[in-house]
Amino acid sequence: MVAKGPGDAPVVLEMQGITKRFPGVLANDHVDFDVRSGEVHTLFGENGAGKSTLMSILYGLHRADEGVTLLDGEPVTIGSPAEAIRLGIGMIHQHFMLVPTLTVAENVSLGLASTRGPLKDTRRVSQRIEELSSAYGIRVNPAAAVWQLSVGERQRVEIIKALYREARLLILDEPTAVLTPGEVDDLFRVLAQMRSDGRSMVFISHKLREVLALSDRITVLRAGRNVGTVLPAEVSEERLAELMVGRHIGAERPSPQGPSPAGEALLRVRDLVVRGDRGADTVTGVSLDVRAGEIVGIAGVSGNGQRELAEAIACLRSPSRGTIRVGGVDLAGRNAAGARRAGLGFVPEERMRDGVIGDFSVSENLMLVDAAKAAFSRWGFLRGRSIRSYCAERVSTFDVRTPGLETPTRNLSGGNIQKLILARELSGNPKVLLVAQPTRGIDVAATRYIHERLREQARKGIAVLVVSEDLDEVINLADRILVMYEGRIIGEAGARTTTREALGLMLAGVAAAPAGAAAGSSAG
Amino acid sequence: MSHFFTYAILTATIASGIQYTAPFLLAALGETLGQRSGVLNLGVDGIMLLGAFSTYYVAYRTGDLGLALVAGLATGAVLGLLTAFMSVTLNAEQGISGIGVYILALGLTDLLFVKLVGTPTPIKPLMGLDIGLLDRIPAVGRMFFHQNALIYVAFLLVPVLGFVLYRTTYGTKVLACGENPAAADSLGINVHRIRYSAVIAGSTMAGLAGATLLINYGIFQENLTQSAGFIAVALVYFGAWKPGGVMAGSLLYGIVTAVIFQWKSLGIIPVSDADLAATAPAVITVLALLSVGRRFRQPSALAKPYVRGA
Numbered sequence: 001m002v003a004k005g006p007g008d009a010p011v012v013l014e015m016q017g018i019t020k021r022f023p024g025v026l027a028n029d030h031v032d033f034d035v036r037s038g039e040v041h042t043l044f045g046e047n048g049a050g051k052s053t054l055m056s057i058l059y060g061l062h063r064a065d066e067g068v069t070l071l072d073g074e075p076v077t078i079g080s081p082a083e084a085i086r087l088g089i090g091m092i093h094q095h096f097m098l099v100p101t102l103t104v105a106e107n108v109s110l111g112l113a114s115t116r117g118p119l120k121d122t123r124r125v126s127q128r129i130e131e132l133s134s135a136y137g138i139r140v141n142p143a144a145a146v147w148q149l150s151v152g153e154r155q156r157v158e159i160i161k162a163l164y165r166e167a168r169l170l171i172l173d174e175p176t177a178v179l180t181p182g183e184v185d186d187l188f189r190v191l192a193q194m195r196s197d198g199r200s201m202v203f204i205s206h207k208l209r210e211v212l213a214l215s216d217r218i219t220v221l222r223a224g225r226n227v228g229t230v231l232p233a234e235v236s237e238e239r240l241a242e243l244m245v246g247r248h249i250g251a252e253r254p255s256p257q258g259p260s261p262a263g264e265a266l267l268r269v270r271d272l273v274v275r276g277d278r279g280a281d282t283v284t285g286v287s288l289d290v291r292a293g294e295i296v297g298i299a300g301v302s303g304n305g306q307r308e309l310a311e312a313i314a315c316l317r318s319p320s321r322g323t324i325r326v327g328g329v330d331l332a333g334r335n336a337a338g339a340r341r342a343g344l345g346f347v348p349e350e351r352m353r354d355g356v357i358g359d360f361s362v363s364e365n366l367m368l369v370d371a372a373k374a375a376f377s378r379w380g381f382l383r384g385r386s387i388r389s390y391c392a393e394r395v396s397t398f399d400v401r402t403p404g405l406e407t408p409t410r411n412l413s414g415g416n417i418q419k420l421i422l423a424r425e426l427s428g429n430p431k432v433l434l435v436a437q438p439t440r441g442i443d444v445a446a447t448r449y450i451h452e453r454l455r456e457q458a459r460k461g462i463a464v465l466v467v468s469e470d471l472d473e474v475i476n477l478a479d480r481i482l483v484m485y486e487g488r489i490i491g492e493a494g495a496r497t498t499t500r501e502a503l504g505l506m507l508a509g510v511a512a513a514p515a516g517a518a519a520g521s522s523a524g
Numbered sequence: 525m526s527h528f529f530t531y532a533i534l535t536a537t538i539a540s541g542i543q544y545t546a547p548f549l550l551a552a553l554g555e556t557l558g559q560r561s562g563v564l565n566l567g568v569d570g571i572m573l574l575g576a577f578s579t580y581y582v583a584y585r586t587g588d589l590g591l592a593l594v595a596g597l598a599t600g601a602v603l604g605l606l607t608a609f610m611s612v613t614l615n616a617e618q619g620i621s622g623i624g625v626y627i628l629a630l631g632l633t634d635l636l637f638v639k640l641v642g643t644p645t646p647i648k649p650l651m652g653l654d655i656g657l658l659d660r661i662p663a664v665g666r667m668f669f670h671q672n673a674l675i676y677v678a679f680l681l682v683p684v685l686g687f688v689l690y691r692t693t694y695g696t697k698v699l700a701c702g703e704n705p706a707a708a709d710s711l712g713i714n715v716h717r718i719r720y721s722a723v724i725a726g727s728t729m730a731g732l733a734g735a736t737l738l739i740n741y742g743i744f745q746e747n748l749t750q751s752a753g754f755i756a757v758a759l760v761y762f763g764a765w766k767p768g769g770v771m772a773g774s775l776l777y778g779i780v781t782a783v784i785f786q787w788k789s790l791g792i793i794p795v796s797d798a799d800l801a802a803t804a805p806a807v808i809t810v811l812a813l814l815s816v817g818r819r820f821r822q823p824s825a826l827a828k829p830y831v832r833g834a
């Protein structure tokens with residue numbers, strides 16, 4: 001990394017005593033926050049700690065109930081993103097703010113005045129984009145339609161958008177969440193260059209390692225309050241995690257690398273070909289086994305066929321070729337209920353969309369699969385008492401923190417919803433548990449809990465298949481790691497015998513050399 | 525039966541097909557603009573009805589067709605404001621609020637006609653306008669270049685709308701609001717203002733569609749449009765939200781209508797089957813819609829009200 005910015009640079013932004021209440025929630029509680037010129041100041045905290053609310057206030061998406069914002073010492077009221085942009089504030093949202101059907105140039109110039117009056121000035125815009133992209137080493141093609149771009153390329157467009165608007169204070173809301181390690185390095189290089197230009201950045205992340213590598217200062221928010229500002233040189237990862245959750249949680253111990261479990265292969269996938277939403281094959285010949293007692297992790301950058309693979313195994317998408325067997329039963333022609341009967345538990349990637357019904361209560365969601373079973377209904381009528389006692393047991397066993405069984409599920413935090421889904425999926429004593437993105441967007445404490453539950457299931461002899469875009473998660477959790485790239489498994493590694501760097505290369509499509517050596521292998 | 529397809533009959537059929545096409549085309553282009561901004565306006569038929577009635581009433585009272593057209597356009601604009609207020613400001617369920625506008629207009633035009641006019645009286649027609657020398661081109665001239673001015677306006681609006689959507693900064697904003705309003709908002713675009721403008725402009729075109737229909741008929745009657753506005757909505761899907769595609773669909777519909785009409789008057793279709801035959805344009809459109817329409821994706825934010833931060 002580049003040398004850190006000077007500690008005595010002028011303060012660009014000062015937010016003082018910011019308070020924001022939402023119905024029933026105090027999102028920001030008298031938060032003070034400032035950013036100096038040419039500094040990367042990280043906002044660190046769990047989900048719901050108030051980071052995004054604070055930045056939404058700065059960007060004019062929300063209005064603070066109390067507190068003042070000063071830019072260069074002058075008090076400002078920012079009532080809309082338009083005003084924020086005018087004041088030189090840019091924001092890169094976690095969910096990209098791009099219009100997929102428009103071109104890069106159209107997205108970049110959207111909302112700005114044109115030199116040709118009402119007509120678009122595509123040529124001039126493209127020219128300026130080329131200038132910026134060569135100045136910062138950000139490769140983008142102004143004429144490409146955004147829907148054709150990869151996630152990493154889309155983020156580059158977002159950065160160009162901010163540079164094009166001459167943002168001098170840039171807010172980056174979890175910019176690395178969807179990137180490969182290589183892309184993260186590229187991003188950090190661009191950010192370092194922007195910092196040396198004197199631009200300031202607010203970086204939001206909950207990846208400890210990145211935060212320590214990139215930040216000049218780190219401010220930790222917890223439950224809407226500023227619980228301290230620290231320098232990265234002065235804290236360890238553990239101390240930072242502790243500040244974030246407010247208690248000691250210790251470092252996560254990776255799964256012990258025991259002898260490779262010699263159990264029976266409970267999940268067998270052979271030569272699987274699956275078609276994606278756009279009609280092209282996105283899984284192009286995958287074979288894998290998951291044995292009893294084993295956790296297999298599938299790593300890969302979003303959009304390389306993992307989602308379609310998981311959906312095919314869960315019988316939510318029919319494969320065009322190949323076979324899937326769960327405990328020896330062929331899943332061909334089965335629907336999702338059939339896959340369950342064969343012994344599959346499934347935790348989907350989009351938990352709010354596919355995992356639960358948000359408006360249903362906690363107990364209804366726990367019952368969703370088993371409602372017709374004799375224990376819970378008779379002659380088609382639900383048996384309230386046995387349902388309540390069963391759900392109460394599930395909620396306490398899986399530590400689902402909810403005000404009550406009748407609480408609408410959408411009011412729970414992501415971590416608790418995930419625990420609820422896990423509680424439901426494990427209730428049928430599956431042979432195989434398929435978990436997609438187990439902890440995406442989930443805070444550290446719940447992540448630890450969920451990981452521990454998955455290890456426990458493996459110890460009980462279940463075959464666990466984890467699909468995750470989070471490399472650290474896969475390394476921590478899995479016994480074996482399979483890397484998926486463009487619809488194929490292009491490499492396999494033992495979790496304890498590989499390095500992040502070697503895996504990172506594989507994620508980018510560079511096949512691993514057999515011995516696990518990182519460099520020098522041929523491009524895939 | 526070859527003599528049924530003489531030269532004269534063929535040109536007359538196509539000429540009247542183009543005339544039939546115009547109101548559908550105007551309404552569908554207006555709907556395209558609104559939908560591209562993310563608003564589904566199912567009240568088009570109602571707007572056409574009220575536009576037709578106000579055009580008729582002003583022409584009937586003053587005899588001034590120019591003034592009558594202004595009335596038709598203004599009616600469309602006012603109803604567009606109402607539609608935008610419900611869909612954009614009140615975040616109404618757009619499928620339902622549009623039907624509300626339709627039912628209101630259906631009843632209101634009938635009531636107003638009985639109260640204000642009473643005896644059906646035709647208005648004077650709008651004369652065919654010959655374009656330079658083009659109308660003297662054999663066949664093609666009679667088919668395409670001897671129409672009234674509104675027909676030319678309708679077809680001229682096809683490239684105009686295309687130009688606005690794809691070549692102007694306003695058009696880019698409209699497309700952005702229809703695809704990802706949150707992105708537009710984050711760049712300082714006033715999503716509500718863009719949607720208001722698109723819906724009002726689109727509804728003004730629907731008002732003009734009503735006026736065109738009225739002038740083609742020369743007289744108002746109850747339910748004059750016979751659901752033409754709903755067909756126009758279907759034509760937007762058929763045309764994949766593109767002005768050229770919408771025009772192709774409208775022409776298909778208009779020409780099939782004209783052919784059926786011609787066959788009926790020539791006795792090719794017996795009177796007993798006339799009602800059945802009258803459904804042909806709709807049936808053909810639906811079939812075409814099923815085969816073509818599914819390949820295209822609608823604007824992602826269509827019919828979804830935009831609420832910041834939701």
